[in-house]
Amino acid sequence: MAEIVAAALTSHAPLITGRPDVSKPEQRDRLYAGFHELRRRLAATRPDLLVMFVNDHLQNFAYDNLPAFCVGLAASYDAPSEGGAKLMRMAPRKIGGHPAWAMALLEGGLAAGIDFAYSYEIESWDELSVPLHFLMPEGDVPIVTVYTNCAAPPLPTPRRCREMGAFVGGFVRSRPPRERIALVGTGGLSHWVGTPETGRINPDFDRRVLDHVVRGEVEPLARLTRDEIEREGGNGGQEIRNWIALLAAVPGWRGEVLAYEPVAEWITGCATVWVHP
C-alpha cells in the first residue's frame, strides 16, 4: 500500500505573487511564512508525486466544454505560461506531470463510478502556479492534477466532491508501497471576484471553515450548498470544494493552520494549512 506522506491546503490568488507591494507588510510576511513552513514540511516528507486538487478559471475549460471533474494527463504543465507569468510576476516554467499515474487514476475512477473527464493539455493559472511557486520552487517533483469545476455554475455538489476525494484517497492507498504521495488542495477561502461585491472578504466564514479543518470534520463542509457558500464565501469561496476533496481523501486527519490572513488588497481570505494524521 502506498503511503500518503503529506497533505496541505493553501489559498491561491494571482495577486499573492503579482502584487506583494500593495499588501500590508505584516500580513504578507505572515502568509509567506506559512507558505515557507509548508514547503519545509512537504520537502521533509520526500514525496515522489504531488496529487493536486485544484480548479480552473475558464482558462482551459470554458462554456463549450465544462467537466465537473477532470484528471490531467499532461506530460507537463505551464505553471505559469508566458502570458500568465506577467500578471503573477513570476518566471514562466513547466512542471512535469505523470501521465501513466494519472491514467491509472482516471481508469480507476471510471471503474468506480467517478466519471472523470481528462485532458492532455492544461495551462495553469494561479491554481497551480502560485502555490507551487512557494511549495516547490525547484519544480522537481511531478504532479497529477484533479480539476473540479468551482468557477462556472452549475457546480458539482460539495457532497460529490467529498465522494470524489474519498475515491482519490483510496486509490492512492491501493498503489504500490514504494510510492510516496503528497496531496495538495488549493483555492478559497472567501473572496468575491468579478462580481459587484469584488473585494469583499468574510473572515467569519473563513474561520468557520478553518475550525472544521482543524477538527478534521469534512461532513459539515460537505453539507454546505452552493447558495450558502456563495452568500457567505463569495464566488471564490466555491473553491473550498478542493479542500473538501482533500479532507475526504485523508479521513481522520486534522488541519494545523499555519497562517490565515484576510488580505483586502489581494481580495482573498488567504490560508496555509498542514493536514496530518
Place this chain on the structure above:
Amino acid sequence: MSKISYPLNKILTAIARRHLLKDALTDEEMAGHELDDAERAALKAGDIARLYELGANPYLIRRVFRRRFTI
C-alpha cells in the same frame, strides 16, 4: 442559479485566453459574435456591472476588464 450568456462568455473567453486586458471592446472585435444589443452595448462601454447582470462569468469579467476594477 445566475444567468448565463453563452455568447458573452464565448467572446470573453477568447480574449482571456490570449491574456489581453481591455477597457472596452470595439465593433470590430465583436464582429461575427452572436451578441444581442444589450450585450454589445455593455462590452462597448466596458460596463462590468451590466456584464455581470447579463450573464458574463465574473472570473472572465475580472480577467478581461481588470483595469475597470478599483481594487
